């Protein structure tokens with residue numbers, strides 16, 4: 113942890129110290145979500161290490177993935193207009209906005225511009241049809257961090273013990289099942305992600 117926060121790579125990607133970055137995040141979030149972010153950072157660091165992936169980007173993206181979660185609907189709508197994002201986004205809510213639109217607040221307010229980090233934040237709730245290893249790490253870390261206790265979280269943790277891709281697959285299926293059971297809207301990109309990462313291996317073309 114100390115090694116990551118003080119690494120040369122960290123300072124190339126973030127224009128402030130780790131401590132200052134944590135303080136900025138703290139100022140945006142309530143206690144529960146702030147602590148969740150710290151746990152996702154730790155979980156992302158571990159998953160990245162286990163997968164020989166980019167530990168520094170995983171830690172930063174994990175820490176910041178919910179940075180915009182408590183912004184107002186008005187803030188998101190203004191950012192959607194300012195960035196000329198597709199108007200169909202307005203049909204969704206905070207659950208989709210805090211990732212896809214949240215990346216622009218991270219860029220504007222924290223000065224982090226690394227595309228891989230921003231994309232991982234953008235994809236953390238719905239996934240995408242073309243997920244990088246970093247995208248997958250943040251997607252899964254958010255779902256299995258030690259504070260999670262929803263039914264079937266253990267199935268995702270067991271899948272992760274097999275492989276990162278197995279965990280992505282289980283997560284997509286469980287989240288989509290849950291959304292359907294609650295009769296909630298599914299962001300189409302999540303269906304696209306399912307069609308690539310959620311289906312059986314032999315169904316893939």
Ligand SMILES: [Fe+2]
Nearest residue numbers: 177178210237
């Ligand atoms: Fe989130």
Ligand SMILES: [Fe+2]
Nearest residue numbers: 148177178254
């Ligand atoms: Fe989260």
